[in-house]
Amino acid sequence: MAAKSQPNVPKAKSVDSVTSDRTASQGQWGRAWEVDWFSLGSIIFLLLCAPFIVYYFIMACDQYSCALTGPVVDIATGRARLSDIWAKTPPITRKAAQLYTLWVTFQVLLYTSLPDFCHKFLPGYVGGIQEGAVTPAGVVNKYQINGLQAWLLTHLLWFANAHLLSWFSPTIIFDNWIPLLWCANILGYAVSTFAMVKGYFFPTSARDCKFTGNFFYNYMMGVEFNPRIGKWFDFKLFFNGRPGIVAWTLINLSFAAKQRELHGHVTNAMVLVNVLQAIYVIDFFWNETWYLKTIDICHDHFGWYLGWGDCVWLPYLYTLQGLYLVYHPVQLSTPHAVGVLLLGLVGYYIFRVANHQKDLFRRTDGRCLIWGKKPKIIECSYMSADGQTHHSKLLVSGFWGVARHFNYVGDLMGSLAYCLACGGGHLLPYFYIIYMAILLTHRCLRDEHRCASKYGRDWERYTAAVPYRLLPGIF
Numbered sequence: 001m002a003a004k005s006q007p008n009v010p011k012a013k014s015v016d017s018v019t020s021d022r023t024a025s026q027g028q029w030g031r032a033w034e035v036d037w038f039s040l041g042s043i044i045f046l047l048l049c050a051p052f053i054v055y056y057f058i059m060a061c062d063q064y065s066c067a068l069t070g071p072v073v074d075i076a077t078g079r080a081r082l083s084d085i086w087a088k089t090p091p092i093t094r095k096a097a098q099l100y101t102l103w104v105t106f107q108v109l110l111y112t113s114l115p116d117f118c119h120k121f122l123p124g125y126v127g128g129i130q131e132g133a134v135t136p137a138g139v140v141n142k143y144q145i146n147g148l149q150a151w152l153l154t155h156l157l158w159f160a161n162a163h164l165l166s167w168f169s170p171t172i173i174f175d176n177w178i179p180l181l182w183c184a185n186i187l188g189y190a191v192s193t194f195a196m197v198k199g200y201f202f203p204t205s206a207r208d209c210k211f212t213g214n215f216f217y218n219y220m221m222g223v224e225f226n227p228r229i230g231k232w233f234d235f236k237l238f239f240n241g242r243p244g245i246v247a248w249t250l251i252n253l254s255f256a257a258k259q260r261e262l263h264g265h266v267t268n269a270m271v272l273v274n275v276l277q278a279i280y281v282i283d284f285f286w287n288e289t290w291y292l293k294t295i296d297i298c299h300d301h302f303g304w305y306l307g308w309g310d311c312v313w314l315p316y317l318y319t320l321q322g323l324y325l326v327y328h329p330v331q332l333s334t335p336h337a338v339g340v341l342l343l344g345l346v347g348y349y350i351f352r353v354a355n356h357q358k359d360l361f362r363r364t365d366g367r368c369l370i371w372g373k374k375p376k377i378i379e380c381s382y383m384s385a386d387g388q389t390h391h392s393k394l395l396v397s398g399f400w401g402v403a404r405h406f407n408y409v410g411d412l413m414g415s416l417a418y419c420l421a422c423g424g425g426h427l428l429p430y431f432y433i434i435y436m437a438i439l440l441t442h443r444c445l446r447d448e449h450r451c452a453s454k455y456g457r458d459w460e461r462y463t464a465a466v467p468y469r470l471l472p473g474i475f
């Protein structure tokens, strides 16, 4: 069923009606225009190291059964040289290149050529053509939301292949995991470089481009806000959702198939990881319209951070638990498994309800009930680069009254559950919770900085009403 309520597109007012106490600067709330030395250092570090971090994790599983210290100890004690490790690393293969090309082409076709039909028969699902938020330049983009359909069709094909067609082995992803890593890197770098060149020479919306004068910052954080090819091929929506997130559940299924092939059965830990992460992925596609209002789409420009991150970092590092369980088929005791399941489900509940509360509040312009009551509201205003003043509202009830980013807490609880499903044998599967804690804390600070410059004193009123960012009394 298509959305009945209009997405929150704040109404434009003339410049004359700007409220007198505004301190936020005009159209300045997107990513930075100037780069400080700390940001520059972090960016160069990530550009140089992130591809090696991914390689290190995957290689440690392949050659050292997921023992993260294995390669370091071997090199330090002279048992192996870097060249030995490299020589044992599978290279890119023609088969992997064909597979990857087929995969990405299939996802492009599903994205561009099949208008959504799920919203016509799934009650409560919002798909089809939807509007994004107002960009700093005052543009409102339209999106074809058909991710759930792409996910369903892809998985239908996967199961049809596994049980009926037998075109390829369900272990195909695991069996080509490292050769596919090289293909994903090629696409990640190609798309980030293309987006950078496009931003300079033929941007989709020139008014929404940002140039800092620093090449590395521009490359990493992006120049263009919403690069597109044609009317509908939106880089951010495509690359974040597909091929990365559609692939996530397929990768896990392939790992489960490999575990069965190697060990004769699928352990309860593997089932838990598959189920909990599938809930997260399906939730993402069920709520793809909501995703248009998140930081990735509303505020981040499209550069290496999103382009390479979506192609390489996400599919390779978010699936480490499943990969680990292929090498270590952990079977959890019933209380441990139930504990993990409960933690994952409670985390998911908080994540979903908090995100839903904000989405509902914004879609209905505050005319809704939060936890059964009329919500408390802070009225705020901001100015886009074209000089128009817009009005918006901040929610001070529900989870948004508990802490300013309680949705992140739910996400962190879910992430911890995936890791705990792998038992305590190795550090590798715990990378995800460490990474998510850093990512979401940094994201929280980044978002608050942006909101402060967007809303000025109105944001200060919100921080006074809800003093904690993540955990009341702690942070």
Ligand code: NDP
Residues within 6 Å of the ligand: 133, 293, 294, 295, 296, 351, 355, 358, 392, 393, 394, 395, 396, 400, 404, 405, 407, 408, 411, 440, 443, 447, 451, 454
């Ligand atoms: P949010 O969904 O929290 O969006 C933040 C934005 O919401 C702000 O910029 C502001 O935007 C608006 N806002 C802030 N406070 C309020 C309020 N009180 N009332 C109404 N609107 C408010 O952030 P994200 O996009 O980062 O996260 C979305 C979800 O995605 C989270 O649950 C997060 O955990 C998850 N996530 C997962 C990642 C992963 O890799 N697994 C990565 C990143 C996020 P505006 O300008 O519109 O006012």
